[in-house]
Amino acid sequence: MEIHNHKYLNEIVVMDLSTLVNEKTKKVRDHYVVQCPLCKEKLHEYGEKLYIKDDFSVGYCQRCLSKFFAPEIDPNSSDWEFKYKKSNKKEIKTYDSLAEYDVTYYYKSKEFDETGLRYLSTRNLQLAINYRKYKIRFNENEVVLPFIRNNKVIYYQTRKISEKNYFLPPVPHKPLYIVPTSNFLSKRLIIVEGIFGAIATQMYHKNSIVVALLGSCITDYQLWELGKLFNYNECYIYLDHLDLSYNTLNKIQDRYPFKNYGVLNSVKGDPEDDFKEGFTPDILNLSGKFEKKLDRYIDKWKTKMTY
Numbered sequence: 001m002e003i004h005n006h007k008y009l010n011e012i013v014v015m016d017l018s019t020l021v022n023e024k025t026k027k028v029r030d031h032y033v034v035q036c037p038l039c040k041e042k043l044h045e046y047g048e049k050l051y052i053k054d055d056f057s058v059g060y061c062q063r064c065l066s067k068f069f070a071p072e073i074d075p076n077s078s079d080w081e082f083k084y085k086k087s088n089k090k091e092i093k094t095y096d097s098l099a100e101y102d103v104t105y106y107y108k109s110k111e112f113d114e115t116g117l118r119y120l121s122t123r124n125l126q127l128a129i130n131y132r133k134y135k136i137r138f139n140e141n142e143v144v145l146p147f148i149r150n151n152k153v154i155y156y157q158t159r160k161i162s163e164k165n166y167f168l169p170p171v172p173h174k175p176l177y178i179v180p181t182s183n184f185l186s187k188r189l190i191i192v193e194g195i196f197g198a199i200a201t202q203m204y205h206k207n208s209i210v211v212a213l214l215g216s217c218i219t220d221y222q223l224w225e226l227g228k229l230f231n232y233n234e235c236y237i238y239l240d241h242l243d244l245s246y247n248t249l250n251k252i253q254d255r256y257p258f259k260n261y262g263v264l265n266s267v268k269g270d271p272e273d274d275f276k277e278g279f280t281p282d283i284l285n286l287s288g289k290f291e292k293k294l295d296r297y298i299d300k301w302k303t304k305m306t307y
């Protein structure tokens with residue numbers, strides 16, 4: 001089937017969206033988050049990436065980028081999106097690029113909140129003391145974490161304090177989170193899973209640029225961003241599990257082969273816990289593997305040249 005050649009399905013589906021939701025379904029703000037039936041059927045991907053508006057009118061899959069509509073909504077009519085935007089404050093929208101993402105939610109949030117600050121201090125005291133450096137803001141029962149490019153906030157993630165869940169507003173491409181206190185002149189890049197882990201890592205690797213993937217694998221968009229945003233010589237992968245780090249390392253190394261790579265092994269479970277326990281992870285040197293890869297590329301070129 002041709003499906004295998006397409007990473008994104010980008011389909012339009014008309015269905016009764018209430019059939020995808022039951023009493024156990026996770027709810028984030030005014031959206032249900034469910035497994036996408038198209039991802040499951042056509043891509044054999046089972047993560048919960050489909051966001052359904054709680055009135056079951058529309059849905060959007062972050063993974064395959066398909067749009068879902070209730071039968072009473074005409075997907076071909078140009079005004080559905082307009083109507084939808086008008087009627088909801090936090091609607092799902094499709095954006096062509098992050099540059100136009102609406103970050104008013106971040107700017108409307110508070111610069112100080114005692115509950116929020118106390119929450120940060122239970123994670124990591126240094127984080128609470130320095131929260132302004134990371135431009136962290138607050139809402140009721142919520143921490144808002146900004147993504148910054150050239151001093152501008154382009155996106156945000158929120159963390160509900162009591163429910164312990166994260167919310168990434170749906171966008172076609174999940175961007176990299178970059179710790180704002182990174183040393184941007186540095187040639188050393190460290191990649192971790194989550195934002196708090198990235199901040200903790202930057203605290204003891206002050207001379208590095210630290211980024212978070214917001215998950216345990218790197219997306220194609222994030223791979224592209226790595227090459228576009230950073231001119232690094234060394235790159236260390238520091239995910240919560242060593243095997244995940246190696247998977248990500250292979251993907252990055254395939255794309256950008258002529259750099260030095262390594263992994264950092266988390267002993268306490270994740271980078272933030274390592275930080276709190278005062279543990280500095282070992283760098284596992286992969287130079288042997290790197291050379292092997294280099295040989296492979298040289299072989300490729302040789303074949304091309306003699307041809």
Ligand SMILES: [Zn+2]
Pocket residue numbers: 036037038039040049050061062063064065066
């Ligand atoms: Zn999908």
